[in-house]
Amino acid sequence: MGECRPLGFLIGLPFAVLALLLSLVGVVIWIIGSTISCICPCCVCFAGLANLAMDLIKLPVKVIQWFIGQIPC
Template identity: 60%
Template sequence: MSCCCGDDCQCRPLGFLLGLPFAFVSLLLSLIGVVIWIVGLALTCICPCCLCVTVIVEFAIWLIKTPFMVMEWFTSKIPC
């Protein structure tokens, strides 16, 4: 039996543990993204014709997704 959960080696516990500090920082960024998203969504409802607010809301959604992207990236860099 190998150290991996499957043949494609997706289970990397060491990469997960080493990536936790980076995930914590990205979690803080995602909280900032939530605040930006709420404010941007309110501004979009007030003035839907303003295109720059839509771009800010899309950026906030990207910030909210960063913890998941960081953990996936970091665990993919650590071999089994």
């Protein structure tokens, strides 16, 4: 990714901000899910919920990378 594509970054920025808000929700879900799965290991569904929350946390970076990749050279 040695090329600079500022247009893709600027277009994707509002969507990345929305994804950032979703990632904050993901942080809360991850903390709750991790705590519950540590307290009661029989609750496997909470571990899956924590993994889903990690995907939400990574979402802003994925959104920006997707928008930058859509802009041709």
